[in-house]
Amino acid sequence: MEQRRAELRAKVEERHAERKVEQAQRNADDAEDYASGLVLMAAYVIDAAEYAVVDATIARSEADALVAGR
Numbered sequence: 001m002e003q004r005r006a007e008l009r010a011k012v013e014e015r016h017a018e019r020k021v022e023q024a025q026r027n028a029d030d031a032e033d034y035a036s037g038l039v040l041m042a043a044y045v046i047d048a049a050e051y052a053v054v055d056a057t058i059a060r061s062e063a064d065a066l067v068a069g070r
Helices: 002-068
Strands: none
Touching: none
């Protein structure tokens, strides 16, 4: 009886350890996906910022030209 109980306990502990590993794998996968998404978003934001700088430079140049032409 005790041996059977010990075997069952060992199986339960083994399954618990397997679940912890599976959960850790899922957590790592989720973290990698999240990081990848943020990297893509950061690249987009950098591109948008570069265009904004170009637009601002053009707008400033046009404004300066209008002021100089008064």
